[in-house]
Amino acid sequence: MRRPGIALTASSLAFALVLLDTTVVNVALPAIRDDLGASVSGLQWVVNGYTLVLAALLLSAGALADRLGARRMMRVGVAIFAVASSAAALAPSTATLVAAQVLLGAGAAALVPASLTLLTHAYPDPIRQARAVGIWAAISASAFAAGPVLGGLLVDAVGWRLVFAVNLPFAAAIALLLWRGVGETSRVARRGLDLAGQATAIVALASLTFALIASRSLGWGSPLVAGGLVLAVVAGVTFVAVERRGRAPMLPLRLFSSRAFSASTAAGSLINFALYGEFFLLSLYFQDVRGLSALETGLAFLPQPLVFALAGIPAGRLVARIGPRWPLAIGGALAAVGTFLLLGAGPDTPYSQLVISLMLFGAGGGAAIPALTAAAVSAAPPEQVGVAAAALNASRQTGGVLGVAVLGGMAHAGPQFVSGMHAGLAIAAAALTATAVLGLGLGASRRPARTELEPAQA
Template sequence: MTVVQRWTLAVVCTATAILMLDIAVVNTALPSIGEDLDTGIGGLQWVVDTYTLALAAVVLTAGSLADRFGRRRVFASGLVVFTVASGACAAADSIELLHAARAVQGLGAALLFATSLALLADAFPDERQRTAALAAYGATIGASFAIGPAVGGVLTTALGWRWVFLVNIPIGVAALAVTLRQVRESRDPRAPRVDVPGLLSLTSGLFLLVFGLLRGNEDGWGSGVIVAALAGAAALLVAFVVIEARSTHPMLPLALLRSRAFTGAQLTAFAISGSFFAIYLYCSIYLQNVLGLSAIEAGLVFVPSTLVMVVVSGATAQLSQRVHPGVLVSGGLLLVAAGMAMLTVAQVDSSWVVLLPGITVALIGTGLFNPSVSAVALNSVPAEQSGLAAGINDTFRQAGIAIGVAGLGALIPTGDLLRGGSAGDYVNGMHTALLAGAVLAASGAIAGALLIRRRDAEELSTPANVAFDAD
């Protein structure tokens, strides 16, 4: 591995770590944020969803900009925006200001996510080296999301919730310095123009969908506001597909979906994000506000299983040389589904120990899934379109979290646990959400098995075989 490759891998994994930590770390800090800024579960859900919605809506456009103007340049810009917004989050003195700062932070995260895999693809053209780099990248995603609750617990308990954002600042500054000095610039000379109609329809559609799901219990599912929001979301998302089909420079070229493997990668990424990654918020509230654990104790619950997942992610790099990635993707999602179902043993008077088996099984599945799905997403499109492919994959991931947080939260009773609601009702609703998440993960496993098949192995190993016109 060359010096440039080492630094590129290091800075991409570092940036990815702080991005994923800013989803997971916040989960543990949410009860403290709610108490300090005087908000309930609804306000806390938006702390997660403003970030993930901004990321999901903009990451495709960011990928296009990166391919056109330079992936290193866009990556560096993302570090600046993300770091400054992290300071604004830490300084917020109301839940509304925190929501706004989180949205800007999500925009910076979109620039980083859209370029991360593309930078790796350019730095590691050799298939074997790229596989190892993607394994490290996948392990970073899984480990950061899993250890995030522990890190958030330590920072929240020792220093206060604002430090879960302040810690990003020195890391972001250091990553920016390395990027400007060590990372190689790359771009796609055939990159399309920015698809403004597609961006607006996707952003508006996702926002209305999440808004409707989050407010449905409070306003009533038959209320005019909720019906209008969900109907508008459906219309705008359909319009997005129509726009992309007719556009001469779509942000999501539908021809990409002719690759069964590429489509499978997106559906499975959505499935794991909308199920296991989305349930973290509600598990954190359960641990702190039902079982009475401190923030640091709640975070440490996830540490043993995380260590297992890191080992599995590393082993997946070797396993992928002998096992088709579709098997690893589907098998990983089945384990996630099983783990989520196992978490339903949690009761109002349980010990936190009862969660360990389910968390461990789900994180073993995550360790198999993450490196494999990243490899499928990149290797099933031409190398020069890696920025676009990375953006599409991250759109499905982050949209999955945003919709999952809203959708699973809609299954939890309207009584706000943080404002005197029933712990028993909350736990029963959490059981329903866990089972719904397990069904989503299992459905993703089936989709992966059907779409990422063995006979597509040649396609996955020779990405140039997938041809389409993105101009």
């Protein structure tokens, strides 16, 4: 591309839009509960309606980005995002809001793999590409950092509906950049869409999420919960069989023959499991247990996503120099320590103690994301970068869905909330420890070949 900087800006804003919706909505959950009368399970579906569809459609969206062109897919995604955001802002009930979040997830699914595909085509040189991925991650994470504060400000000043309407200016800016300065990527011919694989993936993830969320109110012995778990297993096994035998699978299983790809996708799932689950729990903890307002909650969260965002650029440069092994291992370990320290959080815990934990998690996550992204993308053949990016992000979003379902399901109303939160955070710390182990399992890091490019040129 002749103007790679514009492609980088458009890609970063697109992924930022996807992340912004997650953090903004979490801060608004108590206000949504009070206005629409939603239960804890309803709030879980408000969050997971978005992330579940995002996770389930990412693989097909990645294949479509390769087949139709990343620029075209981003245009479609931006249009869907704008329509769904308007519907969410006007939702009269919890069910309507969940439906709008489902549509919003479809738009996000079109944006995420296309944004990374556009980026890798704009920067074909491995060194510049690694640095660009670091910038992409940092700019995108800035939305994650701004989301809690922006969401809290909007909720306290106007109401929760504005947290969805705020997506519209972002969508307009991305559309303008795509129209003015971004060319289309090369397209890869494919035989067709893997409809059987897509259907079984949706059924497996949706039924598993339903069972995990419903178990809180119905109990594990409920026929509905048991049936959901059985359906999830059957659909998951069928998905693997379909992908193994299909002529045009949306997830080529041979990608997992690479240890780097397998480890990075697993690590991405574990990081988001801990991150999304922790964010859900702490949003309720700050407002229901400590009595903070939405804006005060956003400000309390700020150190974590801010450090997360700031760590992205140096982490991307470090990955370009030494490879992804140590950044991923150290990042996972830092995040695990930060989460472990939160196990002492109670109604009267000084915020100075909490902020150390939040910053450690932010630093660890900021170091790990560029590393696992670089590992996954570099392990894939050039013609399958879109599929590899989709698989990585699908694993991350699947982890986020399960994190909200599992850890959020441990939240109990009243005085038992803190003990349930501690149990959830302990599971999150274990998941992040496993991430560090997976980083070590990437094998010896090899330094990329040097070029004459300066870091500023990325």
